[in-house]
Amino acid sequence: xxxxxxxxxxxxxxxxxxxxxxxxxxxxxxxxxxxxxxxxxxxxxxxxxxxxxxxxxxxxxxxxxxxxxxxxxxxxxxxxxxxxxxxxxxxxxxxxxxxxxxxxxxxxxxxxxxxxxxxxxxxxxxxxxxxxxxxxxxxxxxxxxxxxxxxxxxxxxxxxxxxxxxxxxxxxxxxxxxxxxxxxxxxxxxxxxxxxxxxxxxxxxxxxxxxxxxxxxxxxxxxxxxxxxxxxxxxxxxxxxxxxxxxxxxxxxxxxxxxxxxxxxxxxxxxxxxxxxxxxxxxxxxxxxxxxxxxxxxxxxxxxxxxxxxxxxxxxxxxxxxxxxxxxxxxxxxxxxxxxxxxxxxxxxxxxxxxxxxxxxxxxxxxxxxxxxxxxxxxxxxxxxxxxxxxxxxxxxxxxxxxxxxxxxxxxxxxxxxxxxxxxxxxxxxxxxxxxxxxxxxxxxxxxxxxxxxxxxxx
Numbered sequence: 487x488x489x490x491x492x493x494x495x496x497x498x499x500x501x502x503x504x505x506x507x508x509x510x511x512x513x514x515x516x517x518x519x520x521x522x523x524x525x526x527x528x529x530x531x532x533x534x535x536x537x538x539x540x541x542x543x544x545x546x547x548x549x550x551x552x553x554x555x556x557x558x559x560x561x562x563x564x565x566x567x568x569x570x571x572x573x574x575x576x577x578x579x580x581x582x583x584x585x586x587x588x589x590x591x592x593x594x595x596x597x598x599x600x601x602x603x604x605x606x607x608x609x610x611x612x613x614x615x616x617x618x619x620x621x622x623x624x625x626x627x628x629x630x631x632x633x634x635x636x637x638x639x640x641x642x643x644x645x646x647x648x649x650x651x652x653x654x655x656x657x658x659x660x661x662x663x664x665x666x667x668x669x670x671x672x673x674x675x676x677x678x679x680x681x682x683x684x685x686x687x688x689x690x691x692x693x694x695x696x697x698x699x700x701x702x703x704x705x706x707x708x709x710x711x712x713x714x715x716x717x718x719x720x721x722x723x724x725x726x727x728x729x730x731x732x733x734x735x736x737x738x739x740x741x742x743x744x745x746x747x748x749x750x751x752x753x754x755x756x757x758x759x760x761x762x763x764x765x766x767x768x769x770x771x772x773x774x775x776x777x778x779x780x781x782x783x784x785x786x787x788x789x790x791x792x793x794x795x796x797x798x799x800x801x802x803x804x805x806x807x808x809x810x811x812x813x814x815x816x817x818x819x820x821x822x823x824x825x826x827x828x829x830x831x832x833x834x835x836x837x838x839x840x841x842x843x844x845x846x847x848x849x850x851x852x853x854x855x856x857x858x859x860x861x862x863x864x865x866x867x868x869x870x871x872x873x874x875x876x877x878x879x880x881x882x883x884x885x886x887x888x889x890x891x892x893x894x895x896x897x898x899x900x901x902x903x904x905x906x907x908x909x910x911x912x913x914x915x916x917x918x919x920x921x922x923x924x925x926x927x928x929x930x931x932x933x934x935x936x937x938x939x940x941x942x943x944x945x
Contacts, residue, residue, distance in 0.1 A: 543647045544915035545791045546640065548799045548877075549784075549829070549849040550619045552776055553665035553806030556855035556865050557873040558894045559818055560589050564857075571840045571857045573865075574815045582884045590822035593830035599814035599884040600833045600842070601877035602944060606888025606897035609904055611704040611851040614663060614806070619850055620670035620799065622908030622934065628673075630631060635670025637797035638679040638909045639717070639933050648794030655790055657800035659777040667777065669799035673847045674925045681799060684790075702731030726825070750892035761785070766827035773854070776804020779821075779830030788835055791845055796915065802828075805851060807864055814855075814864035833877050846914045848865045848907060857894035871897050874907055879914035881944040910940040 507701040536836030558564065563577040563586065577586035587603070594601075611624045618624060620635045634642070638831075641654040656669035672680035715904055719874060762785065769779035779802070803821055807814045813912075830848065834841045854872035855865035871890055879884060888900035912933055922930045 492687060492749065500849075515941075543794070543796070543844060544644075544879075545795060545834070545845045546637070546797045546911050546915060547787045547791065547845060547847045548619070548797065548911075549787075549847065550616050550666075550799070550801045551803065551805050551825075551849065551851040552616065552661060552663070552801050553614065553804050554853045554855060554867055555805040555851040555867075557605065557871065557890075558855055558857055558865065559814070560586060560591070560822070561603045561875065562874050562894060563588060563888055564892070564894050567857075567893045570859055575818070580602070585884075588822060590819060591658070591826045593826045595766055595932060597830050597833050600837060601847075602881065602883045602885050602886045602887060602908075604874040604876065604903050604941075605871075605890055605900050606899065607850065607854075607872045607874050607904070607907070608870070608897050610709040610869035610872060612853060612867060613665075614867075615665040616668060617665065617670070617850055617903045618799070618852060620668070621659065622905040624901075629931050630927055631674030631890075631925060632671070634673035634675045635799075636911065636933075637669065637681055637799055638675050639912065640674045640915055640917060641672075641679040642675050642923070643921050644796055644915065646794070647692050647796060651790070651792075651794035652682040653796040654679060654681045655795045655798055656683050657685060657783050657790075657798060659685055659780070659801055660803070661777055661804075663776075666801060666804075673934070674931065675923065676707065681797075682829070691702065703877075717916070719861055757785070757789070757838070761831075763865040764834075765821050765825075765831040766824055769824070771908065772787065775889050776806070777801040779803045779824055781824055784828040784832040785835075788832060788841075788845075791841070792839075808855070808860065808866045829875075836878050840880045843880040844878070846881070846911050848911065849876075849937065850874040850907075870895065874902075876910070876944065879911070881914065883944075885943065887943050900943075903938070905934045905938045906941050908939075910944055913940040913945055 519523055547748045548719060558571070559573050559575055563575060564572050565577055566572075576589045578589045578592065578595055580595040582598040583597050585603070587598070609624075610618060611626075620637070621633045623633045624634055625633075635654075637654040637656075639878045644653065646653050659669050661667040669681040669683070672678060762782065765785045766781040770780050771778060781802075782925060783800050783802065785802055790798050802825065805821070832847065833842075836845050836847070851872060852867040853867055856868045857865075860866055871894070888902055889898045891898045917933065917939075919933055922932050925931050
């Protein structure tokens with residue numbers, strides 16, 4: 487792992503005096519104002535293999551909402567239900583006739599023609615875990631080596647778009663609940679196809695592995711010093727043979743970061759500030775158990791796709807509000823507008839850039855919330871039904887798929903499984919559902935179970 491250290495800060499309690507943001511790994515968030523996505527993009531452009539205007543590739547952005555977002559309060563409101571079920575929010579009309587969503591999503595309401603709402607996701611095992619959203623499967627009856635993440639299947643069966651960009655990347659922030667910050671792995675496909683993690687895996691993590699000695703974040707803008715340090719670093723590891731022992735992903739990142747072409751661009755911001763502003767203001771403070779509210783990751787996901795990534799997995803905030811604090815509705819009033827702005831900006835961006843037919847977006851959580859409000863004025867875990875929002879990928883958007891019973895307890899019409907969602911995503915990017923691999927026991931394994939098909943209403 488390549489690390490660029492920042493200044494020591496004696497005010498920090500960490501044993502090495504480093505802040506969480508005081509160092510940069512390959513795959514870190516930014517360097518001198520230039521994110522890894524920008525490094526990827528610049529390198530790809532230099533090699534002549536970056537997507538140009540009017541040219542795109544099939545890709546997926548998988549947005550996981552950790553903790554179980556409330557279907558009843560977001561996209562399946564029940565204004566006619568008894569008060570102990572319907573909650574405090576009112577539905578509003580959207581630009582799609584007959585589709586209504588929560589009043590705290592006014593921007594999404596104006597863009598409803600760009601997405602579809604599935605109100606009848608079923609089959610959750612009820613665990614506080616992102617596993618089903620990342621793989622489409624439960625952890626039961628796994629083959630030897632385990633089920634691969636959906637992104638790993640895509641990496642396996644589709645060639646990379648660019649030599650400078652991994653096909654399968656993760657913006658999943660670490661969380662107190664470890665299972666909320668994992669993008670899955672390669673499973674039986676092996677580590678070659680697991681997501682390349684672009685953010686630090688541990689909060690307050692101490693820098694480790696290979697380091698650029700004497701180079702701090704504060705000196706990154708000194709391009710001459712940076713290039714000299716990079717050259718010295720490469721010579722030292724080439725002579726020692728360490729480079730041969732680095733995994734393929736790290737070698738790729740080394741090639742990108744040590745490119746002189748990129749060093750020349752280290753002080754450039756490649757994004758229009760007006761677009762950055764449209765996505766909203768980050769709230770980087772970590773919550774208990776949850777991911778930070780980094781709305782700019784919606785923008786970074788788009789940039790990574792444009793640079794050549796095929797699947798970007800990300801988590802956003804924390805949606806588990808049912809304890810004794812009774813915070814379900816107050817927290818929703820804070821969270822919904824942030825998600826509304828970041829997600830709607832992403833959908834608008836994809837359309838404006840002509841990416842909406844190629845880039846699929848899914849937004850979901852591990853389960854829904856109890857229709858009946860508990861004694862703490864909150865909603866508990868509810869695995870019997872939940873929602874997914876799907877957009878792009880050339881899908882038939884501007885519609886609602888499925889419905890729930892009068893009080894939101896169960897799927898009433900058109901139940902949809904996690905595997906059906908992934909089958910749809912695979913089809914959108916051009917992966918054949920009949921593709922197979924043989925596990926270590928010699929048994930053939932497929933992307934989805936027999937009989938699982940893409941959601942017919944969308945494709």
